Amino acid sequence: xxxxxxxxxxxxxxxxxxxxxxxxxxxxxxxxxxxxxxxxxxxxxxxxxxxxxxxxxxxxxxxxxxxxxxxxxxxxxxxxxxxxxxxxxxxxxxxxxxxxxxxxxxxxxxxxxxxxxxxxxxxxxxxxxxxxxxxxxxxxxxxxxxxxxxxxxxxxxxxxxxxxxxxxxxxxxxxxxxxxxxxxxxxxxxxxxxxxxxxxxxxxxxxxxxxxxxxxxxxxxxxxxxxxxxxxxxxxxxxxxxxxxxxxxxxxxxxxxxxxxxxxxxxxxxxxxxxxxxxxxxxxxxxxxxxxxxxxxxxxxxxxxxxxxxxxxxxxxxxxxxxxxxxxxxxxxxxxxxxxxxxxxxxxxxxxxxxxxxxxxxxxxxxxxxxxxxxxxxxxxxxxxxxxxxxxxxxxxxxxxxxxxxxxxxxxxxxx
Amino acid sequence: xxxxxxxxxxxxxxxxxxxxxxxxxxxxxxxxxxxxxxxxxxxxxxxxxxxxxxxxxxxxxxxxxxxxxxxxxxxxxxxxxxxxxxxxxxxxxxxxxxxxxxxxxxxxxxxxxxxxxxxxxxxxxxxxxxxxxxxxxxxxxxxxxxxxxxxxxxxxxxxxxxxxxxxxxxxxxxxxxxxxxxxxxxxxxxxxxxxxxxxxxxxxxxxxxxxxxxxxxxxxxxxxxxxxxxx
Numbered sequence: 001x002x003x004x005x006x007x008x009x010x011x012x013x014x015x016x017x018x019x020x021x022x023x024x025x026x027x028x029x030x031x032x033x034x035x036x037x038x039x040x041x042x043x044x045x046x047x048x049x050x051x052x053x054x055x056x057x058x059x060x061x062x063x064x065x066x067x068x069x070x071x072x073x074x075x076x077x078x079x080x081x082x083x084x085x086x087x088x089x090x091x092x093x094x095x096x097x098x099x100x101x102x103x104x105x106x107x108x109x110x111x112x113x114x115x116x117x118x119x120x121x122x123x124x125x126x127x128x129x130x131x132x133x134x135x136x137x138x139x140x141x142x143x144x145x146x147x148x149x150x151x152x153x154x155x156x157x158x159x160x161x162x163x164x165x166x167x168x169x170x171x172x173x174x175x176x177x178x179x180x181x182x183x184x185x186x187x188x189x190x191x192x193x194x195x196x197x198x199x200x201x202x203x204x205x206x207x208x209x210x211x212x213x214x215x216x217x218x219x220x221x222x223x224x225x226x227x228x229x230x231x232x233x234x235x236x237x238x239x240x241x242x243x244x245x246x247x248x249x250x251x252x253x254x255x256x257x258x259x260x261x262x263x264x265x266x267x268x269x270x271x272x273x274x275x276x277x278x279x280x281x282x283x284x285x286x287x288x289x290x291x292x293x294x295x296x297x298x299x300x301x302x303x304x305x306x307x308x309x310x311x312x313x314x315x316x317x318x319x320x321x322x323x324x325x326x327x328x329x330x331x332x333x334x335x336x337x338x339x340x341x342x343x344x345x346x347x348x349x350x351x352x353x354x355x356x357x358x359x360x361x362x363x364x365x366x367x368x369x370x371x372x373x374x375x376x377x378x379x380x381x382x383x384x385x386x387x388x389x390x391x392x393x394x395x396x397x398x399x400x401x402x403x404x405x406x407x408x409x410x411x412x413x414x415x416x
Numbered sequence: 417x418x419x420x421x422x423x424x425x426x427x428x429x430x431x432x433x434x435x436x437x438x439x440x441x442x443x444x445x446x447x448x449x450x451x452x453x454x455x456x457x458x459x460x461x462x463x464x465x466x467x468x469x470x471x472x473x474x475x476x477x478x479x480x481x482x483x484x485x486x487x488x489x490x491x492x493x494x495x496x497x498x499x500x501x502x503x504x505x506x507x508x509x510x511x512x513x514x515x516x517x518x519x520x521x522x523x524x525x526x527x528x529x530x531x532x533x534x535x536x537x538x539x540x541x542x543x544x545x546x547x548x549x550x551x552x553x554x555x556x557x558x559x560x561x562x563x564x565x566x567x568x569x570x571x572x573x574x575x576x577x578x579x580x581x582x583x584x585x586x587x588x589x590x591x592x593x594x595x596x597x598x599x600x601x602x603x604x605x606x607x608x609x610x611x612x613x614x615x616x617x618x619x620x621x622x623x624x625x626x627x628x629x630x631x632x633x634x635x636x637x638x639x640x641x642x643x644x645x646x647x
Contacts, residue, residue, distance in 0.1 A: 223496035224425055227517035231431030234521035237584045237634060238435075246632045253634065257588050260518050261600055295595075298569075299603045302610065332601060 004151055004159070012147055016140055023136040030128055035101065038120055039084055042103040045070070045118050046082070053109055071117040078113065080106045091121045098123070161185035165194055172201055174208040175273055212270060219267045226260055265385035268325070269372075272392045277319040280397070285314040285323065285416075289348055292327045299335055306343040314350050316416050318397045326393045329386045330355050330412055337410070345409075352399075356411040363405035370401070417532055418460070419443050422452045422478065423467040423494070432465065435521040439583065441528070449473040456482070461489045462535070463528050466511070468495040468502060476509060483510045490531035494519065520589035526579040545578050546640040547624050559622040569594055570615045573608075577628065577638035586635035612636060 045068055052060040062070050069092075082105045091098045099122045107114050161183045168180040180201055182194045233252055241249070271277065289311060300307055316323065334344050334357035342358030368374045370391040373384040390412075394401040400415040419441050423429040426447060433443040444461075446452035449470050456464075456478070464482070468475035479491060491511040495502055503514045512531045515524060533541060533552060543550045547559050555571045557564040566574065576593050577585065591604045594611075616628050629637050 220496055223517045224428070227494075227496070227519065228425060228427045228431065230518040231428055231435070231521055234586070234589075235431055235434055237586060237631070243632060246634055250632075250634050253586055253588060256518075298607060299601055302603060302606055335601060335603065 004155055008147060008151065012144060015143055019136060019140055019143070023132055027129060027132045030132075034122065034128070035086075038101045038122060039103070042068070042084070042101060042118050042120060043082075046103060046105065046116070049107070049116065053107060057110060059109055059114065068118050068120040071115075071119075072107075073115045073117075075106065075113050075115045077106070079108065080115075086122070087119070089119055099126075158187070161187065161190045161194070165190070165197060169197060169201070174204050175212075176205065179205065212273065215266060216270045219263050219270070222259075222263050226256065226263065229256055230260070262385065265389060269385070269389055269392050272322065272389070272396055275396060277321050280317050280319050282315055282317055283320045283323055285316050285353060286311050286348060288320070288323050288327055289346065289353070292324075292331055293346070295328075296331050296335065300344065303335065303338065304341045305335070305338055306341075308343065308345045310345075310347045310349075312349040314348050314353070314416065316397075316399075318399075322393045322397060326390055326414075327353075329390050330414075333357075333386055333412070334410075350416070352413060352415040354411055354413040356409050358408055359410050361408045364403060364410065366403055369403055417441050417462045417528075419463050419465060419528065420446060420452070420455055420461045420489075421465045422446045422449075422470075422475065423465070424448060424470050425467075431521065432524065435583075436525060436528070439525055439580070441525075449478065452478055453481070456487070460487070463490040463492060463531055465492050465494060465524070465528070468493055468497065468506070476505065479506065479509045479511060488535070490528075490535045492524075492527055492531060494524070520586065520592060522576070522580040522583060522585045522589045523593055525583075526576050526593065529579040543578065545581070546627075548574075548578075548619075550575070550578070559619075559624055561623040564618050564622045566615070566618060567611075569611055570618070573611055573615055577636070581638050581640050584631050584635050584637050589635070 049060060049070070059072050062072075082103060085102045085104070087100050087102045088097050089100045089102070090096070091100065100119045101122055102120075103116075103118045105116055107116050164183040168182050172180040179198070182198055185191060185194070229252075233249065233256065237246075237249055237253075293307070293309065297307075330353075331344075334355050337359045338344065338357050339359065343356075344358075345354075345356040347354040347356075365374075370387050372388045374387070375384040391401060393399075394414065402413050402415070404411040404413065417440055419436060421429055421432050421436075421443055423432065423445075424447050429445050429447055433445050436443050444455055446455050449472055464478075466475045466478060475493065475495075479493075482489065482491065493503075493506045493511045493514045494517060495506075495514070496517045506514050512534070513527050515527060533543075541552060543552065548557060548564075549559075550557050552575070555566075555568065557566055557571065557574065572594060573590065576590065587605060587608055590608050591599060594608070595601070595604055612628060616626060619628075620626055627638050627640060629639060631637055
């Protein structure tokens with residue numbers, strides 16, 4: 001749920017409740033005021049009656065023209081004070097039972113006590129209830145509409161810097177030299193957030209750069225001692241030696257070869273990351289694939305691998321060197337992890353390249369497959385960098401790489 | 417063939433000189449740019465093996481000076497930096513070849529031989545080794561019994577052995593030479609076995625002695641009786 005919707009949910013419901021409450025309260029308040037008004041008018045009628053009685057020494061005629069109904073009744077009880085009461089009574093003028101306000105008191109005319117009842121209908125109150133209900137509903141609707149409009153037009157505009165920052169952060173890669181493009185805003189909370197984000201991304205980029213530089217330098221520095229060891233071994237092997245010494249020498253050769261390979265591969269990955277390869281150009285993937293097929297033919301024949309190809313023209317904007325390394329690595333993997341007498345299927349069309357090979361009856365771990373130094377088994381000849389080189393090339397060249405397994409067939413596919 | 421090796425790493429310098437000396441090469445050594453300049457001024461060399469990264473100055477400076485003075489020697493760059501830019505700059509400045517550290521000494525010897533052949537004979541020379549005569553340009557080999565039909569790989573292999581004759585050449589060195597330094601197919605070991613078996617058989621069929629001996633699982637040696645005449 002969006003922040004705004006959450007906020008509105010609380011905001012609007014509280015507003016609706018407050019409004020409903022205030023409507024109820026104002027209803028009662030207004031009703032009370034009206035009642036007081038009415039009581040005042042009843043008292044004015046009482047005063048008129050009193051002055052009439054005072055002047056004429058008899059009760060006045062009850063006029064039907066007036067709203068109020070006046071009743072006189074003889075009584076034996078003595079005088080009593082004013083009693084105001086709300087009653088329901090029939091109002092002839094309206095022709096139905098209605099809420100009324102009644103004032104009763106006693107009056108003495110020529111030694112005879114009368115009870116006077118003055119009743120006046122509270123006509124306004126029902127109108128008032130309806131009106132207040134109407135006003136409340138309209139206001140609530142207006143409230144919802146305006147909140148919605150404000151959100152739509154103003155608040156999403158206010159939140160713009162937030163979304164822009166998030167998009168910028170989403171596109172950020174530590175390997176980028178360029179810092180993410182954060183928006184400029186006057187809102188201090190956003191500025192605070194952007195400041196922190198900027199510091200974090202700069203820091204991450206800087207650390208990444210230092211680490212990369214270290215890898216690069218380390219790899220370069222290792223080259224010279226490696227060259228010395230290699231050359232000493234090359235000299236040593238010229239000597240007359242006993243078999244067990246030759247055996248040691250052979251192990252040393254194997255180890256140094258592995259070390260050089262790891263080093264070369266790490267340097268290659270760094271070079272790809274640093275985009276130190278020749279500019280991208282429109283390259284015919286078909287030509288490259290055919291060239292590599294030729295190179296591998298010898299090995300495939302040796303391993304009795306059945307080759308099936310389905311090649312259509314396909315062009316790609318990529319550094320030719322990288323494409324070369326990519327295809328070499330993919331074919332290399334399909335060969336290394338194949339079994340004698342297995343197959344290799346190469347499919348190429350405008351959409352992409354797919355290389356399928358027979359191999360162990362077990363799918364590879366998709367998540368870890370492309371990570372550095374990942375090895376499915378302890379294969380002495382592989383250092384687990386081949387696929388991360390492939391991944392790196394795909395990343396810089398905008399190719400999507402994937403892996404599928406289906407009944408002993410391992411497929412690596414590349415979507416252009 | 418007279419060679420100057422310019423390399424600041426003493427141990428590597430010694431190894432290179434030790435391997436090349438006697439293999440039809442006479443090596444001189446320079447471990448800094450000043451000694452290198454003096455030696456280059458004092459005498460002429462057929463080939464200069466040049467390290468790019470020197471403590472003072474750069475191998476590239478030497479290369480520029482050589483070209484300015486129109487020296488006719490070949491130049492082979494050896495560098496720890498495998499970056500393409502370095503390679504291109506070196507080759508543009510007139511270097512003949514470029515080798516990235518670490519390398520196999522037999523590979524270095526083979527490259528120097530190739531540079532020398534290109535420079536001196538323009539690549540069209542006929543090499544005589546014992547009973548073999550090789551035409552490098554046409555990739556053609558014959559013995560007194562007639563032509564030996566070799567595949568491209570077998571011919572390259574033979575050339576590699578001849579450049580390192582009477583030396584042990586490891587299988588790894590052969591793989592890197594035939595399939596490039598980026599090759600890492602375990603199956604390549606089986607392949608060189610097949611190629612060497614075929615090459616041996618073809619040479620023996622044409623009346624050669626068995627030149628190629630396996631050296632205990634490590635590699636092979638191409639043995640011929642050294643003649644006083646160099647390649």
